[in-house]
Amino acid sequence: MAATIKDVAKMAGVAVSTVSYALNNSPKISEETRKKVIRAAEELSYRPSGAARNLKKRKSETIGLFLNDLGGPFYSQVIEGVQEVVASHDYNLIVCSTYGGENSSANRFLREKFVDGAIIMGTAIPDSLILQVAAESFPIVVLDRELKSDYVHSVLITNEQGAYDAVTHLIKLGRRRIEFLSGPLAAYDNSKRYDGYKRALTEHSLHVPPKISLQGRYLEAGGYQTVKVMMACKRLPDAIFAANDEMAIGAMRALREGGIRVPEDVAVVGFDNISFGPFVRPSLTTIGHSKYEMGAIATQLVFNVQKEENSILLPTQLVIRQSCGFKGTHNENEESYIFHEGRRNQG
Incomplete structure (x- = not known):
C-alpha cells in the first residue's frame, strides 16, 4: 500500500501541514525541518498526488476541448490540430461532449475551472456561462461561433x-x-x-x-x-x-x-x-476548409490570450x-x- 502524507508526518514527527509546506519549499518552515520531512518521504517512497499538487497551484496543465458530439469524421481533424499544439506546450488534453446540457461534464469543468483553458465548438454551452468564466481571466476560444466580448477569442470560417x-x-x-x-x-x-x-x-x-x-x-x-x-x-x-x-x-x-x-x-x-x-x-x-488549422490556431490563442485579434477568419x-x-x-x-x-x- 502506498504511503500517505499522514505516514510521512508521523515518521518525521511533524504535522501534516508541515509536510505539505516542506514538499512545496515554503519559507514558513526551517531548512532543518524541511530536510527531515524529505528524508522521511524518501524512506517511505512517498509521491505527492498529482491532483493535490495541481489543486494547490490552481493549475491543471490541461486544456479542455468541448464539443457537441465526439463522433463523426469532422471532429477528428479538429482534435488532431488541438492535440499537436497542446503537446508542444507539454500540456494534457481532455475532450468532452456537451451532451447533457447544464449537467454535462463540459459545463462542470468550465464552471469550476478544472482545466487551464477551454476550446468550445457548438452551442450547448450557453453564452452566459462562457462570458462569465472568460471575464474571470480564464482563456476561452470558441470555434465557428461569434460572441461579442473582449474576453473571448473566436476562430471562424467564411x-x-x-x-x-x-x-x-x-x-x-x-x-x-x-x-x-x-x-x-x-x-x-x-x-x-x-x-x-x-x-x-x-x-x-x-x-x-x-x-x-x-x-x-x-x-x-x-x-x-x-x-x-x-x-x-x-x-x-x-x-x-x-x-x-x-x-x-x-x-x-x-x-x-x-x-x-x-x-x-x-x-x-x-x-x-x-x-x-x-x-x-x-x-x-x-x-x-482546414479543420486541423482551425483546431491548431484556437489552441495557440488559448496559450496566448493577449493576442490583439479577437477573431480569426479562415478561408473556404x-x-x-x-x-x-x-x-x-x-x-x-x-x-x-x-x-x-x-x-x-x-x-
Whole structure:
C-alpha cells in the first residue's frame, strides 16, 4: 500500500501541514525541518498526488476541448490540430461532449475551472456561462461561433461566402430549383450558410423559399430522413445544398433508394470536405476548409490570450467532384478540382 502524507508526518514527527509546506519549499518552515520531512518521504517512497499538487497551484496543465458530439469524421481533424499544439506546450488534453446540457461534464469543468483553458465548438454551452468564466481571466476560444466580448477569442470560417460559392456553382450549371438542407436552426454556422444560399439566389434573380422546409441534424441520418420525407411529398428540386457533408451523403442515399439519379436528376453539394467525401459515389462536391488549422490556431490563442485579434477568419474553397455534374472537360481519373480566388488547381 502506498504511503500517505499522514505516514510521512508521523515518521518525521511533524504535522501534516508541515509536510505539505516542506514538499512545496515554503519559507514558513526551517531548512532543518524541511530536510527531515524529505528524508522521511524518501524512506517511505512517498509521491505527492498529482491532483493535490495541481489543486494547490490552481493549475491543471490541461486544456479542455468541448464539443457537441465526439463522433463523426469532422471532429477528428479538429482534435488532431488541438492535440499537436497542446503537446508542444507539454500540456494534457481532455475532450468532452456537451451532451447533457447544464449537467454535462463540459459545463462542470468550465464552471469550476478544472482545466487551464477551454476550446468550445457548438452551442450547448450557453453564452452566459462562457462570458462569465472568460471575464474571470480564464482563456476561452470558441470555434465557428461569434460572441461579442473582449474576453473571448473566436476562430471562424467564411461560412456565408462558402455557401454563396456552392450555390452560385449550381446556378452556373443550370440548376434553378435549389433547396437548402438545413442543420440545427440555432447553430451559427448553419445560419451563415443559409445567408450565403439566399444571397446567391437573390443575386441571380431566382426564387428564395420563404422559409426553410428541409431541416435535420448535422448527421447522415438527418439528411437521409429529411429527404425521404421530401420525396414522399412529391416535391423534388433540381439541386440540394446541404449545410454539411454528412447530411449531403444521407440525402444522396435517400435519392438513390428512391430511384432519383445524382447528379442527372438532382445535384447535391455539401459543406466541410470531410475525409470520405471523395469516396462516396458519386463523389461529393463540397466546400472545403482546414479543420486541423482551425483546431491548431484556437489552441495557440488559448496559450496566448493577449493576442490583439479577437477573431480569426479562415478561408473556404469550392471543391468540385461528381455529385453536381461537371460542365466542361473532366478527366474521370482526377478526383476533384479546387476553385479558389478564380484559379483552378487539381486537388
